[in-house]
Amino acid sequence: MTLVTVQYCPVCTLPYEFCHVGPTPEECKAKLKALDEAMYEKYWSNVRIVAQKLDDLKLDNAAAPEGADGASTSASASGEQAPATGEAAAPAEGEEKPKKPKKEKKKKSKEAIKQVTITLENRNKRKFTTSVEGLAQYGIDLKKAAKLFAGRFACGSAVSGEDLIVIQGDCVDDLMDYLPEQFPEISEDAIEFEEKKASA
Amino acid sequence: MLTHFPFRFPWLLGRFNYKEEVANAQQVKSSVHRAIRQKAVEQFPGLEPYLDEVMPKKDPIHLLKLRDSHLQLIVVNKEVLFFHDRDGPYMPTLRLVHKCPSMITHQTVDIGAFPFVMRGVNVMAPGLTSKGGKLTPAPVNTVVAVMGEGKEHAMAIGIMKMSSDQIKSVNKGIAIESVHFLNDGLWAYKNVDV
Ligand SMILES: [Zn+2]
Numbered sequence: 050m051t052l053v054t055v056q057y058c059p060v061c062t063l064p065y066e067f068c069h070v071g072p073t074p075e076e077c078k079a080k081l082k083a084l085d086e087a088m089y090e091k092y093w094s095n096v097r098i099v100a101q102k103l104d105d106l107k108l109d110n111a112a113a114p115e116g117a118d119g120a121s122t123s124a125s126a127s128g129e130q131a132p133a134t135g136e137a138a139a140p141a142e143g144e145e146k147p148k149k150p151k152k153e154k155k156k157k158s159k160e161a162i163k164q165v166t167i168t169l170e171n172r173n174k175r176k177f178t179t180s181v182e183g184l185a186q187y188g189i190d191l192k193k194a195a196k197l198f199a200g201r202f203a204c205g206s207a208v209s210g211e212d213l214i215v216i217q218g219d220c221v222d223d224l225m226d227y228l229p230e231q232f233p234e235i236s237e238d239a240i241e242f243e244e245k246k247a248s249a
Numbered sequence: 250m251l252t253h254f255p256f257r258f259p260w261l262l263g264r265f266n267y268k269e270e271v272a273n274a275q276q277v278k279s280s281v282h283r284a285i286r287q288k289a290v291e292q293f294p295g296l297e298p299y300l301d302e303v304m305p306k307k308d309p310i311h312l313l314k315l316r317d318s319h320l321q322l323i324v325v326n327k328e329v330l331f332f333h334d335r336d337g338p339y340m341p342t343l344r345l346v347h348k349c350p351s352m353i354t355h356q357t358v359d360i361g362a363f364p365f366v367m368r369g370v371n372v373m374a375p376g377l378t379s380k381g382g383k384l385t386p387a388p389v390n391t392v393v394a395v396m397g398e399g400k401e402h403a404m405a406i407g408i409m410k411m412s413s414d415q416i417k418s419v420n421k422g423i424a425i426e427s428v429h430f431l432n433d434g435l436w437a438y439k440n441v442d443v
Pocket of ligand 1: 058078
């Protein structure tokens with residue numbers, strides 16, 4: 050038996066048929082056109098059709114109300130809900146999923162929401178600290194909250210500034226789940242996550 | 250509650266650096282070499298005709314243990330072929346599945362699910378049962394390749410969280426847990442130095 054040889058794009062490393070959803074579709078397109086006209090025709094002619102289909106779907110989604118079935122997503126991330134056609138439930142951290150309906154919602158009620166920001170900071174290579182900002186707005190006792198986190202995540206945690214708690218270790222996933230659970234007044238939409246790259 | 254997965258796969262998240270994450274790399278002795286080949290074929294009978302090509306008897310197998318987890322990568326000729334957790338099932342990498350597609354069960358998702366799967370999101374049941382999708386009969390916990398409607402090559406590897414019958418009857422919730430997808434950290438890890 051002989052193995053299949055799949056041709057991978059030299060630009061984005063994916064099989065050619067996935068270039069259009071890769072990180073550099075335009076470069077891939079230009080490169081393949083220069084390399085092999087026939088292949089270019091084969092792969093990029095039907096991409097337009099696919100893209101069109103996807104756009105249509107997106108429009109449908111935007112039109113439909115944001116009624117993602119609140120089905121208990123069992124083990125998976127509690128973070129984001131699926132769009133109406135039903136596909137999501139992100140793996141653990143829902144960091145960078147652009148979701149149209151949500152964004153619009155956020156803009157509208159930005160003033161009303163008291164933002165809680167979770168920041169993941171890289172100290173050296175594999176060591177992280179997680180900081181939580183904005184809990185005081187909810188009238189939460191910071192000292193107590195810090196102790197609570199320390200107990201829950203089995204790590205060091207301290208108040209270090211006005212309205213700032215620093216937790217040792219990477220507790221982002223756990224916090225995302227734990228915050229709304231422990232303090233029901235904080236809605237999941239109010240929690241922001243950002244990651245700081247190592248300075249070194 | 251803390252939501253612990255049975256496994257955690259660091260490459261699904263953007264940040265992953267193998268130089269730091271690989272705790273140790275070892276060439277396995279011949280008895281383990283035999284056992285790995287055997288387990289691979291037991292789990293993927295379709296791999297058998299290709300076995301001597303992808304895992305030749307004479308070529309050394311290296312096991313890379315990852316830090317802070319019980320994940321192991323099985324490397325032959327500088328390429329990751331399988332990964333697994335403790336004694337869990339072997340999960341093939343996409344590059345291996347591309348080479349011998351017939352080794353594994355395929356599940357096809359519709360075009361609406363496609364962009365989500367490409368970001369490593371778990372496959373929900375409707376993505377398989379709608380008219381663009383195709384559901385192959387398989388029991389729960391089967392390791393499967395996720396294909397896209399109209400695409401030729403696999404774009405993700407996952408574990409069935411429900412049997413195909415359940416998926417059909419319940420038709421909601423997570424059907425396949427994504428463990429590896431195109432262009433994730435594991436895909437980017439090629440030409441492994443051991
Ligand atoms: Zn490309």
